[in-house]
Amino acid sequence: EALAEVDDAVRALGRPSVRDDLTGDDDARARDPARLQPALFAVELALAAWWRSVGVVPAAVVGHSMGEVAAACAAGALSVDDGARVMCVRSALLSKLRGFGRMAVLGVDVDGARALIDDLAPSVSVAVQNARSTTVVSGEAEAVREVLRRATARGAYASLVDVDAASHSALVDPHLDAMRDALAGLRPRASATAFFSTVDAAWRDGATLDADYWCANLRRSVRFWESSTALLDAGYRRLVEAGPHPVLVTPLLQTIRERDDAALAVGT
Numbered sequence: 001e002a003l004a005e006v007d008d009a010v011r012a013l014g015r016p017s018v019r020d021d022l023t024g025d026d027d028a029r030a031r032d033p034a035r036l037q038p039a040l041f042a043v044e045l046a047l048a049a050w051w052r053s054v055g056v057v058p059a060a061v062v063g064h065s066m067g068e069v070a071a072a073c074a075a076g077a078l079s080v081d082d083g084a085r086v087m088c089v090r091s092a093l094l095s096k097l098r099g100f101g102r103m104a105v106l107g108v109d110v111d112g113a114r115a116l117i118d119d120l121a122p123s124v125s126v127a128v129q130n131a132r133s134t135t136v137v138s139g140e141a142e143a144v145r146e147v148l149r150r151a152t153a154r155g156a157y158a159s160l161v162d163v164d165a166a167s168h169s170a171l172v173d174p175h176l177d178a179m180r181d182a183l184a185g186l187r188p189r190a191s192a193t194a195f196f197s198t199v200d201a202a203w204r205d206g207a208t209l210d211a212d213y214w215c216a217n218l219r220r221s222v223r224f225w226e227s228s229t230a231l232l233d234a235g236y237r238r239l240v241e242a243g244p245h246p247v248l249v250t251p252l253l254q255t256i257r258e259r260d261d262a263a264l265a266v267g268t
Contacts, residue, residue: 148160241267
């Protein structure tokens with residue numbers, strides 16, 4: 001039922017059915033952010049609804065990059081219609097950027113990543129910190145490849161991410177005004193479920209998740225490690241990833257082990 005609700009909301013915006021994309025076998029369709037991200041959004045909300053149906057109700061939610069849109073809906077800060085709108089606008093913008101940039105994951109902390117890219121700014125940016133020593137950089141393709149060469153020369157793990165649109169980098173800057181205009185009229189609201197922002201690495205009132213916030217979500221670094229550390233500090237001990245693959249369970253467990261913490265982190 002949750003998946004059907006998202007499908008209706010996405011199709012009402014003139015976009016292809018997420019149900020069709022989830023059941024199709026077109027690899028090219030699966031690589032296009034304009035098709036892939038709304039489908040992921042639908043799966044995330046459907047899985048969150050499934051957890052609730054078996055009695056697992058979140059005390060707080062946290063999202064990662066595009067996952068913040070689903071988190072905002074799961075918290076009640078955005079309606080499904082508004083969430084679908086944010087996701088469709090965001091993903092269409094990234095689809096336009098395909099082929100202009102790359103992202104790479106590095107086995108260094110955020111200070112180490114900044115040292116590697118210092119003289120390359122603004123061509124490349126720190127895009128994500130998932131764990132203390134797992135950082136993603138994003139930007140112009142050749143600048144990202146240079147960062148890979150530098151990291152490898154220093155003996156650090158370095159690998160390209162299998163995407164060709166560089167979110168969380170300066171490449172999105174020329175498009176942010178259009179994104180802000182397209183999201184004018186969003187109706188975010190205070191939510192009963194607490195929302196922890198990986199843009200700010202802080203608790204956020206759901207009513208402030210307006211167009212400006214979603215522009216910041218696409219442009220600024222994803223502060224996931226700081227956010228997961230803050231949640232553990234606040235006493236949260238049962239962390240459930242509501243997504244099709246347990247991508248973030250690994251960095252969460254890394255952080256838990258480093259702290260010698262008794263918390264649990266599981267995928268769906």
